[in-house]
Amino acid sequence: MKKIYLDNAATSNPKPPSVISAVNNYLQNICSSPGRGGYFLGLEAGRVVFDTRQKLKQLFNAPSEEYVIFTPNVTYALNFALLGVLKPGDHVITTSMEHNSVIRPLRYLEQTRKIALNIIQCNKKGELDPEQIKKAIKPTTKMIIMTHASNVTGGIMPVETLHDLKEYTDAMLVVDAAQTAGVLEIDFKKLDLDFLCFTGHKALYGPPGTGGMVISPRAAKILAPSVHGGTGSRSDVELQPDFMPDKMEAGTPNTAGIAGLNAGLNFILEKGVENIHQHEMQLTRTFVNGLQQIPGISIWGPKDMDKMVSTVSITVEGRDLSELAFSLDADYGIMIRSGLHCSPLGHKTIGTFPEGTLRFSFGYFNTEEEVIYSIEALNQLTAD
Ligand SMILES: Cc1ncc(COP(=O)(O)O)c(C=O)c1O
Structure with missing residues (x-):
């Protein structure tokens, strides 16, 4: 059976x-502590890390390399931004389509630091009205944080409207680009963001355990480190260095992962973000069109190719979703996710809580043939 x-x-x-070769090559030929030793291999490891920062700077149009910070994934980046900025009494605005990596640290800070939280309700398609964000702004608003695209519906959020809010607030603007980095053009400076949090192992094609954030110079000034320790710099002082990126990068980084991420970034820069997106959206279009012919299937989210990335959530009337996901894998070799994709609020918003959805998400290496085969598999399974 094909997989x-x-x-x-x-x-x-x-x-x-x-x-894969970049990770192998790093482990075999370079593996050493970056910036810690004056010997050749240490310098080589440091070069890999710096070169990757430069590529991320290029991809996201970051203000400078020092404001590109590596973390193990986007969850850490989001936690670093939230825990490192918010103080008791601060007001935060977010949306009802967020992943738990935003909602859980916010709920934690609500309990422990008494921050005030406004979660703007999106509509049944998971769409946000930016006017609602504007209306929720208060003098104490310290941060506005939203996902760039929902991992449940694939719906793209209006992050380009965030900078208009600067007229009304000096709140930190934070975007969770877990689902968009590598498939949508993101211009950090043009969007006027303070934090762009990304993960390396999704559409940046890096290994798991990679991710990070791009931050603005004003965010760099106020951001407190959540982790303290060795950086290979200012080893004469007992406090965390106050300069970026060292302030936020204590401990030995995942250099093998970063070497792989570097190759993933080369892949994206060579193919072109727009070309990758177009290919994935062509597959998504074929899939959505095919699903619309199958009785009993509901598609959740915008269903409009201009308003989404290549993630499609469906339910099947009268059918248990985990059983369907199991059969797709066991009988057809198709691997998808079922349930509540770490976004209970998102599912409540679109009306698929607590059962969740079957989520199909396409990548650059998927083909039209695979999509047609998946539609046929769903056709047969739902007819049973
Ligand atoms: C929108 C969104 N935010 C955050 C995350 C968390 O990503 P990671 O596990 O790489 O930290 C995900 C991944 O599932 C996501 O889709």
């Missing part, structure tokens, strides 16, 4: 061969 991986919203698979 078809359609869970790219969770992590991309396969990785480009160049990513």
Whole structure:
């Protein structure tokens, strides 16, 4: 049986061969502590890390390399932004389509630091009215944080409207780009963001354990480190250095992962973000059109190719979703996710809580043939 991986919203698979060789090459020929030793290999490791920062700076139009910070994934980046900025009494605005990596730290800070939280309700398609954000702004608003695209519906959020809010507030603007980095053009400076949090193992095609954030110079000034320790710099002082990126990068980084991420970034820069997006959206269009012919299937979210990335959530009338996901894997070799994709609020918003959805998410390596095969599999399974 052929195997078809359609869970790219969770992590991309396969990785480009160049990513695998870059990790192998790093482990075999370089593996050493970056910036800690004056010997050749240490310098080489430091070069890999710096070169990757430069590529991320290029991809996201970051203010400078020092404001590109590596973390183990986007969850850490989001936690670093939230825990490192918010203080008791601060007001935060977010949306009802967020992943738990935003909602859980916010709920934690509500309990422990008494922050005030406004969760703007999106409509049944998961769409946000930016006017609602504007109306929720208060003098104490310290941060506005939203996902760039929902991992449940694939719906793109209006992050380009965030900078208009600067007229009304000096709140920090934070975007969770877990689902968009690598498939949508993101211009950090043009969007006028303070934090762009990204993960390396999804559409950036890097290995798991990679991610980070781009921050603005004003965010760099106020951001407190959540982790303290060795950086290989200012080893004469007992406090965390106050300069970026060292302030936020204590401990030995995942250099093998970063080497792989570097190759993933090369892959994206060579193919072109727009070309990758177009290919994935062509597959999504074929899939959505095919599903619309199958009785009993509901598609959740915008269903409009201009308003989404390549993630499609469905339910099937009268059918248990985990059983369907199991059969798709066991009988057809199709790997997808079922349930509540770490976004209970998102599911409540679109009306699929607590059962969740079957989520299909396409990546650059999927083909039209695989999509047609998946539609046929759903056709047969739902007819049973
Ligand atoms: C929108 C969104 N935010 C955050 C995350 C968390 O990603 P990671 O596990 O890489 O930290 C995900 C991944 O599932 C996501 O889709």
